Amino acid sequence: MKYPLSWRLLDGLEAAAAVLWPARLRRLTAWGLLAPALVLVGVLVIGLGYMLEYSLHELDLATYRLTEAYSLTNYQTILDRPVYARVLGRTLLGAVLVTAIAVALAFPYAYALVRTRSAALRKALLVALFLPFFIGQVVRAYGWLIVLGREGLVNSALAGMGLPTVDLLFTYPAVIFGLVQYMLPFAILLLVPALAAIPEDMELASESLGARWISTFRHVVIPMAKPGLIGASVVVFTLTLTDFAMPEILGGGTSDFIASAIYDSFFQISNPGLGAALSMVLVTLGSLIVAGVFLVAGTGTLGVRGAK
Amino acid sequence: MTITDFAGRRTFLKLGAAGAGALAMPGILRAQDKPSEIIVRAWGGAWGDALKEGVADPFTAATGIPVRLDFTEDNEIKPKIWAAVDQGRIPPIHVNWDTTTNATISALRGVTVDLSDLSNLDGLLPLAKPTGLDGYPLVNTYAYVYVCAYRPEAFPDGAPDSWTVMLDPKFKGRVALYDDGIGFNPIAVIAGGGTFEDIPGNMEPGYEFYRKLKENAPLLGEDADFTTWFQNGEIDLACTISVNARAARQSGIDVEWTVPKEGCKVDTDGLWVPRGLPANEEHWAREFVNFALSREAQEKWCSLLGLPPVYPGIAPPADLVGDPSYPTKPEDFARLVSVPSPVLVENQPIWFAKFNEIFQG
Numbered sequence: 001m002k003y004p005l006s007w008r009l010l011d012g013l014e015a016a017a018a019v020l021w022p023a024r025l026r027r028l029t030a031w032g033l034l035a036p037a038l039v040l041v042g043v044l045v046i047g048l049g050y051m052l053e054y055s056l057h058e059l060d061l062a063t064y065r066l067t068e069a070y071s072l073t074n075y076q077t078i079l080d081r082p083v084y085a086r087v088l089g090r091t092l093l094g095a096v097l098v099t100a101i102a103v104a105l106a107f108p109y110a111y112a113l114v115r116t117r118s119a120a121l122r123k124a125l126l127v128a129l130f131l132p133f134f135i136g137q138v139v140r141a142y143g144w145l146i147v148l149g150r151e152g153l154v155n156s157a158l159a160g161m162g163l164p165t166v167d168l169l170f171t172y173p174a175v176i177f178g179l180v181q182y183m184l185p186f187a188i189l190l191l192v193p194a195l196a197a198i199p200e201d202m203e204l205a206s207e208s209l210g211a212r213w214i215s216t217f218r219h220v221v222i223p224m225a226k227p228g229l230i231g232a233s234v235v236v237f238t239l240t241l242t243d244f245a246m247p248e249i250l251g252g253g254t255s256d257f258i259a260s261a262i263y264d265s266f267f268q269i270s271n272p273g274l275g276a277a278l279s280m281v282l283v284t285l286g287s288l289i290v291a292g293v294f295l296v297a298g299t300g301t302l303g304v305r306g307a308k
Numbered sequence: 309m310t311i312t313d314f315a316g317r318r319t320f321l322k323l324g325a326a327g328a329g330a331l332a333m334p335g336i337l338r339a340q341d342k343p344s345e346i347i348v349r350a351w352g353g354a355w356g357d358a359l360k361e362g363v364a365d366p367f368t369a370a371t372g373i374p375v376r377l378d379f380t381e382d383n384e385i386k387p388k389i390w391a392a393v394d395q396g397r398i399p400p401i402h403v404n405w406d407t408t409t410n411a412t413i414s415a416l417r418g419v420t421v422d423l424s425d426l427s428n429l430d431g432l433l434p435l436a437k438p439t440g441l442d443g444y445p446l447v448n449t450y451a452y453v454y455v456c457a458y459r460p461e462a463f464p465d466g467a468p469d470s471w472t473v474m475l476d477p478k479f480k481g482r483v484a485l486y487d488d489g490i491g492f493n494p495i496a497v498i499a500g501g502g503t504f505e506d507i508p509g510n511m512e513p514g515y516e517f518y519r520k521l522k523e524n525a526p527l528l529g530e531d532a533d534f535t536t537w538f539q540n541g542e543i544d545l546a547c548t549i550s551v552n553a554r555a556a557r558q559s560g561i562d563v564e565w566t567v568p569k570e571g572c573k574v575d576t577d578g579l580w581v582p583r584g585l586p587a588n589e590e591h592w593a594r595e596f597v598n599f600a601l602s603r604e605a606q607e608k609w610c611s612l613l614g615l616p617p618v619y620p621g622i623a624p625p626a627d628l629v630g631d632p633s634y635p636t637k638p639e640d641f642a643r644l645v646s647v648p649s650p651v652l653v654e655n656q657p658i659w660f661a662k663f664n665e666i667f668q669g
Contacts, residue, residue: 061654064417083665149540167481169542170527253487253528254667264664267383268488269657270413 048283054276066273074277084261084278088285090172091257094247095240098179102236103229105180106187110228111221113188114195132185141249144178145169170252178246183239187232194228195221230297234290241286258282341588342373346596348403349385350377353532354555355613359405362609363600370599373592382406386414389582393419399582402593408448408576409652412438415445416653421581421590423447428601435576436601436618440650446580449600450615453633453644454491454573455565457534457553462544467566471499474545475517480524484537484546487528489518489663490656491573492547494645496521498570507647508655511662518666528667538563550633554614567632567643574635574644 003011021029057066058073078084113125132140147153148168155165168174198221206216222229244259251257258278265275348364350356356377364375378385378401385404392399404411414420415438423429423444429436436448458468462482474483485492493514494507502513527533527543535556537543553565579600581593599605606619614628616636628634635641 061657062416064413081661081665083661083668086669145536145540149542151541170481254525256668261664261668264488264660266387267381269660270383270386271657272387 048280051276051279051283054272055280057273059271059273064270074273075281077274078277078281084258087256087261088258088281090255091241091259092285094172094176094179094257095237097176098183098240099233099237101176101180102183102187103191103232106184106191106232107225107229109184110188110191110195113192115200129185129188132182137182137245138249140182141178141246144174144181144250148174169250170254172251172255174250175247175255175257178250179240179243182243182246183236186239187236190232190235191225191228194225194231198224226297230293234293238286238290242282340591342371343402343586343589343592345374345376346403346589346592347376347378347401348405348596349380349382349401350405351382351531352379353535354551354558355531358609358612362612363596363605366605366608367596367599371592371595375596382410386410389414390417390419393582393584396584398586398589399584402581402585402589403596404580404582406446406578406580408438408446408578408649409656411446411578411580412441412649412653414580414582415441419583420445421583421585421594423581423594423597426594426598426601428598431620432601432618433620438578439648440653446578447597447601448576448578448618449606450610450613450617451574451576451635452613452615453550453567453635454495454547454575455550455553455633456545456568456572457538457548457550457556457563457565458545459538459541459543460562460564467564468545469566469569471495471547471568471570473568474499474526475520475524477524479544481527482542482544483521483524484527484529484534484543484548485521486547487530488660491549491575493659493663494573494647495547495570498645504645508651508659511659515662515666518663522666522669526667535559535561550631551613551615554627565633571643571645572633574641574646 021032025032054066055074056070056072057068058071059065060067109125109129113122113129116122116125135143145152149155150165150167150169152168154168158165202220202224203216206220207213211219242259243257244263247255247257248260259282262275262278262282265271265278346367348359350359356379360375360377364377368374380388380400382404385401389399389401389404391397404414406414411420423446426444426447429444429447435451438444438446438448456468456471462479473479489496493511494504496514496517497506497511498504498513500513500515500517502510506513527537529537531549531552534543534546534548534552538546538556538561550565553563556563579597581590581597585593600609601619603619603622606617607622610617610622611625614625614634616624616634623629624631624634624636632640632643635644
């Protein structure tokens with residue numbers, strides 16, 4: 001009996017795989033597949049180890065090298081200078097605001113994308129969603145400089161209507177605005193799969209049982225969309241917490257986030273010890289907050305099977 | 309009979325020297341093998357254009373070695389070079405065009421090559437010699453001034469005569485400084501009621517000036533930001549290097565500059581060669597620096613920048629004759645504020661921390 005070519009090819013591939021990866025190794029397959037990710041995480045952990053090590057050495061201004069002796073001077077400096085607490089507070093507040101606004105704006109967009117019956121509208125929403133990914137963050141920030149500038153689009157329109165111009169740039173709200181615009185597509189992308197996983201029949205069943213739209217939304221859609229909401233919030237929050245470009249460009253130099261302070265320590269004043277200590281504070285704080293979210297919401301909210 | 313009896317002592321010594329030279333020749337020749345290119349870290353915009361036209365292109369014409377300008381931020385190339393030297397790797401660039409303060413820090417760290425034997429160092433102005441360091445771990449190439457640049461439209465009564473104009477509520481949100489206070493820290497002390505003698509021991513008048521200035525919501529940025537802000541009408545006044553103001557004016561932006569009564573900070577930039585380069589690349593990197601100090605290169609380069617070179621006797625460009633931002637005579641320098649590099653190196657991190665504390669608070 002003559003088998004089709006594709007079958008023979010597959011048989012050949014299977015035989016080759018059996019030689020390269022014998023049956024006795026099959027129980028290690030999962031680990032093999034995980035290996036690249038584990039290596040990447042391992043490299044990250046090693047890098048963090050180095051950062052921790054650097055953070056425990058003070059800068060010697062006579063040689064611009066870190067001293068040999070271990071000390072907590074850099075952490076003490078962070079505690080002693082109130083500016084770091086203020087910048088960290090501004091960063092945290094920014095991350096919370098951006099997360100809340102971006103997720104709130106992303107939800108109706110994602111819902112419309114999933115539920116619309118119009119193929120044209122879905123395509124338009126998808127194009128609008130992916131288009132920003134082709135434009136880098138820095139370019140987008142510069143775009144806002146043009147749009148929101150003193151002689152930009154918005155102020156030109158205001159002047160055209162006989163209204164006074166306003167200073168929209170180089171303020172904290174301008175930074176938040178830029179970050180929301182940057183984070184919105186991430187939030188939508190993370191919400192879409194969660195909303196798509198909610199059977200439309202559930203909403204119809206709720207409404208057929210007499211629930212108003214708002215009740216259905218509150219008691220059916222929102223709880224079932226929780227994995228997407230948590231995932232989107234965590235991703236947007238952590239990305240905002242570490243963002244550098246938007247505060248730098250739209251903040252006018254006086255609304256820096258903690259990433260700018262880290263950059264300044266490493267590059268502006270050539271103090272890698274202090275930069276590393278600030279990095280460790282940021283990583284620890286971010287990790288604690290995300291861990292807290294998972295502790296309260298449970299990793300099961302992300303749809304992880306078997307998790308609480 | 310000895311060989312000296314046979315050939316004479318002098319002849320023997322000559323032959324010996326010639327023989328040693330012949331034996332060493334392959335090494336010397338190897339050291340002079342031309343590299344495929346020389347990479348020079350540079351600032352972009354008008355700065356990079358001037359270096360290309362004034363030094364890089366003529367160097368290539370003279371030696372046949374292409375010069376590539378690397379526009380990595382000066383503060384970002386520094387740790388890369390330091391790491392390369394520490395780890396025994398070849399540094400990413402051949403020549404670093406750097407601020408004297410940053411270059412001094414690299415020299416203190418021991419990553420720079422001594423340039424004392426460059427032939428073109430002879431006869432340069434004393435400004436070329438770095439202060440507080442042995443030899444020439446870097447060589448200063450010109451002086452520059454952090455001027456008070458302004459939009460004439462915003463000053464109908466003429467140029468501002470004092471830096472305190474920055475505190476005028478009329479200019480709220482329309483004043484700009486460098487985001488690390490560079491170029492203004494000593495001036496802030498004087499504008500804040502202190503004296504030059506207060507620096508660095510008592511910077512409080514300067515910090516007080518900054519606290520008042522903060523109420524006026526200044527913008528903090530880099531060279532490129534100032535041009536954009538002037539171009540977009542975002543600011544009326546800035547403390548920036550005269551090169552940026554001149555480049556903005558040359559590109560059609562309505563900007564003038566002045567030296568107010570408190571003075572302006574004058575500083576220098578320099579060139580240095582990192583350690584750890586292969587011998588032939590180091591040789592040609594040094595040749596590049598030497599070429600940059602020649603009369604031909606200094607005249608062209610500094611004229612394009614609009615800055616006074618370290619090569620003596622070069623006339624200023626026509627548009628800068630008599631300009632206070634182009635000091636040539638001792639009385640010109642007397643109007644400017646010069647803080648020695650060692651003082652800057654030691655205190656810059658402290659001033660930066662305080663500057664940050666005030667403006668980020």
